[in-house]
Amino acid sequence: EIVLTQSPATLSLSPGERATLSCRASQSVSNSYLAWYQHKLGQAPRLLIHAASSRATGIPGRFSGSGSGTDFTLTITRLEPEDFAVYYCQYYGPSPRTFGQGTKVEI
Amino acid sequence: QVQLVESGGGLVKPGGSLRLSCAGSGFTFRNHYMSWIRQAPGKGLEWLGHISATGIVSYYADSVKGRFTISRDNAKSSLFLQMSSLRTDDTAIYFCARDAGNHRTSQHDYWGRGTLVTVSS
Numbered sequence: 713e714i715v716l717t718q719s720p721a722t723l724s725l726s727p728g729e730r731a732t733l734s735c736r737a738s739q740s741v742s743n744s745y746l747a748w749y750q751h752k753l754g755q756a757p758r759l760l761i762h763a764a765s766s767r768a769t770g771i772p773g774r775f776s777g778s779g780s781g782t783d784f785t786l787t788i789t790r791l792e793p794e795d796f797a798v799y800y801c802q803y804y805g806p807s808p809r810t811f812g813q814g815t816k817v818e819i
Numbered sequence: 820q821v822q823l824v825e826s827g828g829g830l831v832k833p834g835g836s837l838r839l840s841c842a843g844s845g846f847t848f849r850n851h852y853m854s855w856i857r858q859a860p861g862k863g864l865e866w867l868g869h870i871s872a873t874g875i876v877s878y879y880a881d882s883v884k885g886r887f888t889i890s891r892d893n894a895k896s897s898l899f900l901q902m903s904s905l906r907t908d909d910t911a912i913y914f915c916a917r918d919a920g921n922h923r924t925s926q927h928d929y930w931g932r933g934t935l936v937t938v939s940s
Contacts, residue, residue, distance in 0.1 A: 747926040749864075755932065756823075757864070757914070762926040769928075800864055804926050807878040809854075809866040 714803045718812035731788040733815045735801035740781045745805035748786045752797045821845040821929045828934030841898040841915030848896035852918035855900045857911040872921045905938045
């Protein structure tokens, strides 16, 4: 099973600042089967990035993903008020799929 | 637009059973793998398993293998999660999610809002 470790656990920033979230895998992620999701309390999680760096449909350009192998990054270039949420990375290759423990981006 | 709506959550005693449903609309349900994911109170997301587009094959996380069963009814665009031998640590919000493609390795591109299951005596 691939274990994903996200850091930091909490990121305290202000609107307009840049957010850099890290996701490290316990072994190499084949074919970049790595996704990022945004989750706000009481809402459905939202897919942001798949295949490590491909933005999902309708996702603003300020969200970008990068990385390969075992190290992946989600960058939000200029935080908007609606971006304060919890972000999860996920390995979605051959089972079992796993999630990181999440990074909370707070004001 | 794509919609997924979970139902069937509630309070159940330890050792009991519960069946969750997920109604899909706005897309061709039979063309997609479908998944169940949960979030325990104060915890992160946990993938539970998924089922192939035809319903012939399903895969599970070790934590629920043998206790939970995923099934689907493509004629009714519905996904199900049969849960048995429930434990207090199964208390969570349960989400259904659409896998983007018709294969084992695709991301979850749409999610429902979830249904709360509470396991308590």
